[in-house]
Amino acid sequence: MKRELAPDAGYTGYLRFKKLFLLGMVLLTAAIALVAIACGSAGLTVGTVVRTLLGGGDQNARIIVWNLRLPRMVTAVVAGTGLAAVGCVMQSILRNPLASSSTLGVSQGAAFGAAFAIIVLNAGMQSQTLDGVSFSNPYAISVCAFVGSMLSTLVMLGLSRISKITPQTMILAGVALSSLFSGGTTLLQYFADDVKVAAVVFWTFGSLSSTSWREIAIMAAVVAGALLYFLRHRWSYNALQSGEATAKGLGVHTDRLLLGSMVVCSLTASVIVSYIGIINFIGLIAPHLMRRVIGSDYRYLLPASALMGAVLLLLSDTVARLAVAPVVLPIGAITSFLGAPLFLYLVFKGGKR
Amino acid sequence: MLRTQDVSFAYGSAGEILRQISFDLEQGCCLALLGNNGAGKSTLLKCLNRIQEPKGGVVEVQGQNVRAMKRREIARSMAYVAQQSESCQLTVFDSVLLGRKPHMRMNPTERDLTIVRRAMERMGLGPFALRYTDELSGGELQKVVLARALAQEPQILLLDEPTSNLDLHNQHEVLRVVSQIAKTDHMAVVVVLHDLNLALRYCDRFLLMQDGRVYRYGDAAVLTPEAIGDVYHVRAQVVEVLGRKMVVVE
Numbered sequence: 106m107k108r109e110l111a112p113d114a115g116y117t118g119y120l121r122f123k124k125l126f127l128l129g130m131v132l133l134t135a136a137i138a139l140v141a142i143a144c145g146s147a148g149l150t151v152g153t154v155v156r157t158l159l160g161g162g163d164q165n166a167r168i169i170v171w172n173l174r175l176p177r178m179v180t181a182v183v184a185g186t187g188l189a190a191v192g193c194v195m196q197s198i199l200r201n202p203l204a205s206s207s208t209l210g211v212s213q214g215a216a217f218g219a220a221f222a223i224i225v226l227n228a229g230m231q232s233q234t235l236d237g238v239s240f241s242n243p244y245a246i247s248v249c250a251f252v253g254s255m256l257s258t259l260v261m262l263g264l265s266r267i268s269k270i271t272p273q274t275m276i277l278a279g280v281a282l283s284s285l286f287s288g289g290t291t292l293l294q295y296f297a298d299d300v301k302v303a304a305v306v307f308w309t310f311g312s313l314s315s316t317s318w319r320e321i322a323i324m325a326a327v328v329a330g331a332l333l334y335f336l337r338h339r340w341s342y343n344a345l346q347s348g349e350a351t352a353k354g355l356g357v358h359t360d361r362l363l364l365g366s367m368v369v370c371s372l373t374a375s376v377i378v379s380y381i382g383i384i385n386f387i388g389l390i391a392p393h394l395m396r397r398v399i400g401s402d403y404r405y406l407l408p409a410s411a412l413m414g415a416v417l418l419l420l421s422d423t424v425a426r427l428a429v430a431p432v433v434l435p436i437g438a439i440t441s442f443l444g445a446p447l448f449l450y451l452v453f454k455g456g457k458r
Numbered sequence: 459m460l461r462t463q464d465v466s467f468a469y470g471s472a473g474e475i476l477r478q479i480s481f482d483l484e485q486g487c488c489l490a491l492l493g494n495n496g497a498g499k500s501t502l503l504k505c506l507n508r509i510q511e512p513k514g515g516v517v518e519v520q521g522q523n524v525r526a527m528k529r530r531e532i533a534r535s536m537a538y539v540a541q542q543s544e545s546c547q548l549t550v551f552d553s554v555l556l557g558r559k560p561h562m563r564m565n566p567t568e569r570d571l572t573i574v575r576r577a578m579e580r581m582g583l584g585p586f587a588l589r590y591t592d593e594l595s596g597g598e599l600q601k602v603v604l605a606r607a608l609a610q611e612p613q614i615l616l617l618d619e620p621t622s623n624l625d626l627h628n629q630h631e632v633l634r635v636v637s638q639i640a641k642t643d644h645m646a647v648v649v650v651l652h653d654l655n656l657a658l659r660y661c662d663r664f665l666l667m668q669d670g671r672v673y674r675y676g677d678a679a680v681l682t683p684e685a686i687g688d689v690y691h692v693r694a695q696v697v698e699v700l701g702r703k704m705v706v707v708e
Binding site for chain 1: 504507508509529530532533534536537538539540542543544546547548549551552553556557559560562564587588590603610616
C-alpha cells in the first residue's frame, strides 16, 4: 500500500485497485457459492449447477439445486453480508476494533428474544427433518429478537456515553450481558416442554437449512436497507476515525449517527439471528481481514467486508456439511473455530487496529 | 468576522468553566488563546463551532448566529483541528478529502479534488498522498490535519495546540504557514498556544484567560510582565531581541 506517486495519477490508480478488488470479491463470492452448491452427496458438477440455474438440468438436479442448496447458499450470502457489515460499522462508531454483534452481547440478546418467542409465544418448532427449526410466526421471532438485541445495545450505548471505557472493558461488559441473556434463555428452557427445548437448542447451534424463501426475503430486505443506510454514512464513518471532536468539526452529528447506526445494526443482527441462530465472529473477522488489504476507507471497506462475510459463511457452511458427511455440523461451531483464534490475537495485541 | 458575546459553558450542573467571554476578531487576524492548564482555552475553542454547546451567550460568524446554523453550515465556515491528531489506515489524500465532507453530496467532484490537491501542496504533502496516516511522523500528521482544515475552505480556522507534539522546526513551520494563510486567504485564526514566544511571533491578537474568564484581550501590548505573572504565576520580563518582543521567565 505504500506508494509515493503524484496525487493525480497515483490516486486514480489507487482507487482503480480498490474497485477491481471489490469486483474480484464479487466474482469470488459467486464462484464459491457455485462450488458450494455443487458440493455434496448428489455428485453435481459446477457445470450442472450453472445449467440448472439457467433453466436447464434434469429434474433431480433442479430439485437439489433450487429447493435444497440454493436457499441455503443465499441464506449464507445474505446473513454473512449482514453480520460482517454490522461488525464493520460497530467497530467504527464504537471506536472499538473488538466490536461485533456477537462480542457485545447483541446476538445473545436477540437469541434470548427469539427463544422467548419460540417457547412462550409458540412461534417456532423443530422441523420433522431434524435439520433445523421451522417458523410458524417469523415476524414474532424477529420482533422479540430485536427487543432483546436493543436491550444489549442500550446498555452498551449507555456505558460508552457515561464513561471513557476501554475497548477491552466494553468487551467484558459484552461478556456479562451475554451471560445474563444465556441465563435467561436457560431459564426459559427449564420451564418449557421437551419439544420446545429441542427447538431452541437446535436453533442455538446455528443453521442455514431452516430458512424458507419467505424468511430469506425478510432477511435480504433488512440487510439491503442496512447496507444502504451504512453506505449513505460512509464519509461520516471515515470522519469518526479521526476522533469525535474532529468528526463534529466536519459537520457530522455524532450522537445521531451513533444512535441511528446502532439501531440499524441491532435490527439487522436480530433479524439474522432470529432465523439462523447465533453465528459468532463473522462480524469480527471479515472487517479485520479486509482492513489489512484495502485499509479503513469505509467507501471500500464496508462493501469488501460484507462480501468477505458472505465468503466466510459460505466456506464455513461447506465445511460444516462436508467435514463428517452425511452429518451436518452446527455452523456456529465452525465460525467460532475460525474466529476465536483471531479474537484472542486481537485481545493480546491490545485491541490496536 | 468572528464575534462572541458573553459566552459561558458548564458541564451539567457543575460550576461554570467559561464565564462571559466576549471578543471580536477581524479577518486576516490570528488570535492566540493563552492561559494556564484548565483556564478554559480548549473549551472556548470548541464552543465557537458548537462541538460543545455553550450554556449561554452568542457566537456570530459574519453576523450570523452560530446557534441558528446547521452543523454542516458551521463546518463550511469554521474548521477545527483537535489537540490530538488520530491516525488510521486512511491515505493522506483521503484524510484531506474529508475536509470536503461539509461541501460534498455523495461523492467528491473534480472541484473538490482540485481543492484537496491545492491544500496538500500548500502543506508540502504531495509526496505522501498515498501513505496511510498511521505511517506518518507527528509533524507530517499535523500537516495532514491542517491541510484537511484548509480543504474545508473555512472563514475561520480553530486550532487546539497545533504545535504540542512538534519539534522546533515543525512548530515554526506550521505556525508560519497558518499565519501566512490567514493573511492571503483573509481567514481569521484562533489558536490555543502554550508558548508565549510562538504566540508573539505569529499572532497579532492575544486573549489571556484565567479561571474561565477573559483576563486581557488586545494586541501584543497586553502581554505585560504583570499580566503574565497574574495568569501564569511566574516572574517574567518582556524584552526585545533582534527587533522582536520575547518573554523571558526569570
